[in-house]
Amino acid sequence: MSLLSELFSDLFASRDNVMTRLDPRVKVVAALALLVGVVFATSPVLPLALFVGCAVVAGAGGVPIRFIGMRLAGPLAIAGMLLLLQGLLTGTTPLWSFAPFGMRITITAEGWRTGVVMASRVLGGTGVMLLLSAVTPAHRIFLALRSMGVSKGWVEIAMLMYRYIFVLLDLTADVASAQRLRLGYSSVRRGMSSAGVVAGVVVLRAVDQAVRTNEAMRVRGYRGEIPTGVMRPLTLRDWLLMTAVVVAMGAAHILTEWNT
Amino acid sequence: MNRNHTQVALIGLTLLALSQSAGAMHISEGILTPQWAGLWYLLVLPLVAWGLRDLRIKSAREPFFKPMVGLIGAAVFVISCMPVPVPSAGTCSHPCGTGMAAIFIGPALTVLVSSIALLLQALFLSHGGLTTLGANVMSMGVVGALVGYGTFRFGRRLGLAGWLAAFMAGVLSDWATYATTAFELASALHGDESFWRLFGGIGLSFLPTQLPLGIFEGVMAAGVYQFIAARRPSLLVCLGVERAAKGGAE
Numbered sequence: 001m002s003l004l005s006e007l008f009s010d011l012f013a014s015r016d017n018v019m020t021r022l023d024p025r026v027k028v029v030a031a032l033a034l035l036v037g038v039v040f041a042t043s044p045v046l047p048l049a050l051f052v053g054c055a056v057v058a059g060a061g062g063v064p065i066r067f068i069g070m071r072l073a074g075p076l077a078i079a080g081m082l083l084l085l086q087g088l089l090t091g092t093t094p095l096w097s098f099a100p101f102g103m104r105i106t107i108t109a110e111g112w113r114t115g116v117v118m119a120s121r122v123l124g125g126t127g128v129m130l131l132l133s134a135v136t137p138a139h140r141i142f143l144a145l146r147s148m149g150v151s152k153g154w155v156e157i158a159m160l161m162y163r164y165i166f167v168l169l170d171l172t173a174d175v176a177s178a179q180r181l182r183l184g185y186s187s188v189r190r191g192m193s194s195a196g197v198v199a200g201v202v203v204l205r206a207v208d209q210a211v212r213t214n215e216a217m218r219v220r221g222y223r224g225e226i227p228t229g230v231m232r233p234l235t236l237r238d239w240l241l242m243t244a245v246v247v248a249m250g251a252a253h254i255l256t257e258w259n260t
Numbered sequence: 261m262n263r264n265h266t267q268v269a270l271i272g273l274t275l276l277a278l279s280q281s282a283g284a285m286h287i288s289e290g291i292l293t294p295q296w297a298g299l300w301y302l303l304v305l306p307l308v309a310w311g312l313r314d315l316r317i318k319s320a321r322e323p324f325f326k327p328m329v330g331l332i333g334a335a336v337f338v339i340s341c342m343p344v345p346v347p348s349a350g351t352c353s354h355p356c357g358t359g360m361a362a363i364f365i366g367p368a369l370t371v372l373v374s375s376i377a378l379l380l381q382a383l384f385l386s387h388g389g390l391t392t393l394g395a396n397v398m399s400m401g402v403v404g405a406l407v408g409y410g411t412f413r414f415g416r417r418l419g420l421a422g423w424l425a426a427f428m429a430g431v432l433s434d435w436a437t438y439a440t441t442a443f444e445l446a447s448a449l450h451g452d453e454s455f456w457r458l459f460g461g462i463g464l465s466f467l468p469t470q471l472p473l474g475i476f477e478g479v480m481a482a483g484v485y486q487f488i489a490a491r492r493p494s495l496l497v498c499l500g501v502e503r504a505a506k507g508g509a510e
Contacts (some may be wrong), residue, residue, distance in 0.1 A: 010384070031390075032390075035289075035390055035391055036294075038289075038290055038391075039290060039292070039293070039294050039297060039391050040294055047290065071385070071386045072386065074288075074386055074387060075288055075289070075386055078288045078291075082291070085449070085461075086449070089453060089457070089458060089461065090450075090451050090452070090453050114451070118290070118291060118449075120290075121289075121290030121291070122288045122289060122290040122291060123290075124290060125288075125289030125290035125389050125390075125391060126288065126289050126290070126386050126389065128289075129289060129382055129383055129386065129389060129390060130386060132383065133383040133384050138380070138383070138384070141383070151312050153312045153315050153316060153319075153326075153372075154308070154312060154372065154375070154376065156326060156330070157315070157326070157329055157330045157333060157372065157373065157376055158376045158379070158380075159330075160326070160327060160329075160330025160331065160333075160334070161330050161333045161334045161337060161373070161376055161377070161380070162334075162380060163334075164330065164331055164334040165334045165337055165338060165380075167334075168334050168335055168338040169338055169341075172338055172342065176342075192476060192479045192480070192483075193479075193483065195342060195476075195479075195480055195483070196479060196480050196482065196483015196484060196486070196487065197483060197487060198342070199339045199342070199360075199480050199483060199484045199487075200483060200484045200486075200487025200488055200491070201487070202335045202338055202339060203332065203335050203339075203364070203484055203487075203488060204487070204488060204491060204492060204495070205335075206331040206332055206334060206335035207328065207331065207332070207495060209331050210324070210327045210328040210330070210331035210332070211324070213327045213331065214323070214324045214327045214328075217327065218323070222323065223323060224319050224320060224323040224326065226326065
C-alpha cells in the first residue's frame, strides 16, 4: 500500500520548476492537444516521439526513473499484448512464421503494422498523462477542469475523494498488517474472510470520517456547497503557450502523417 | 490444432500473463480509435449527468450527503486497489468495487464516483486513460453498477438473505464488467476480421482470472454487507440499503 500511496501522490508536482509553475489550464489544454494528436495518429512516429519526450521532460523535472518505470510497466505490457494480438489475429501476408512444439504460429505483416501503431498510441497517450500528473497537483487539475466548465458537483466529489483516499489507504494498510500478523492471510479462505473485514472496516471508517468532515465543514460555514476556489484570468503568455502547443501538434501531425 | 486455435490459445496465455500487471479491467490510453472513444463518451455523459442530478437533489435535502458520497467513493477506490490472490493464475488482481458501491449509494452515484475514480487512476496510476474514460466508465461504472444494483434488489425481493444478495451482486457485476470490456475491445480492434473471433479470444483470456476474481468480489461484497449489518445495521437503513425494522429503527 505504501507503494500505491507513493505512486498515487502528487509529491513531485509540488516541486518548483518551469513545468510546475505553468498555469494548470495551459497544461490541461496542452495535454488534450497532444492526446488528440496521439489518437488520430496512423503512423507510430508522433506517438513514440511524444512518449520519449514526455518521459524525458518528467525525468528532467525531478521525477525518479524508478517511479516513471513503475508507472509505465502496465502500459508497456499492454503495448506488447497489442502487438501480439494484432500480429496473430489480423492480416493475411505472412511476415514471420515459426513452429514451436509443432504448433504453427504466423505473424502477419498487416497485423504487425497495425499493432505497432496501436502500441505506440498506448505509450504516447500514457506518456502525456504521466507528464501532466507529474507536473500538476491533483487539486490544480480539478480547478482547471472546473474553470473549463466541468460540473461543480463533480469537482467537489473529486476533491473530497482525492483528499481522503490517502487517509483510507493508511487505515487499510494498518488493518491488513494486523491481520497478517494474526495469520489472516495464511490460506485463500482465511484471506477472503480477512479481505471482507478490511473492506467493511474501510466503509465504516469512511462513513465516520464523513460525519466528522461534515461537522468540521459546517463549523466553517458549509451549507451544501464546497468552495473550489477561483483561478486568476489567463495571461497573454498563457494564451500564446496554449496556441503554440496546439499549432505545433497540428504541424507535427501533418508532417508525420504526410506519407501515410 | 489448427492455426486459429493455436493462435487464440497463445493470445489467451499472453493476455493472462500480461493482464495481471496491466490493470486488465481498464482499456488503456490510445487503444480506441477517435470514433469509438467519442461514441463511448456520448453514451456515458447522460449517465454521469444523471448521477450529478441525483447528487444535487439529495445534497440539497441533506448537506451531509456530499461528504458521505465523497468518502464512500474514496473507500470504494481503496477497496478496488486491494490486491486479491487469484489461485488459477498464481498472481494478484484487483476487484472492481462498483457492484458494492451501487448497493450502498445506488447506481446513479456509482456512475459519478466511477468517472472520478477512473480519471484519478488514469492520471496517477496509468490504469486506463483519458481518451478511453468513456469506455471504462461504461464497463465499470454503468454496466457494473446497474448489474450489481439490479441483482441485489432482485435478490432481496426474492427473499434472499442480504449477504447472499450482496454476494450475487458482487459476482455478476464483476463478470458483466469484464464482458463489456471484452465487447468494447473487440468492437474497436476487430478491423476486417470477425468480431466474434476477437471477442471470444479476449473473453477466453479473461476467464482464468475473472471467474475466480468474480467469486472473490462476491465474497468481499458479502463480507462488507455482513460486517456492517453486524456492527452498524442503522447505516444500512440510513443509506436506503434496507428498510427499517418494524417497531422502530435499529
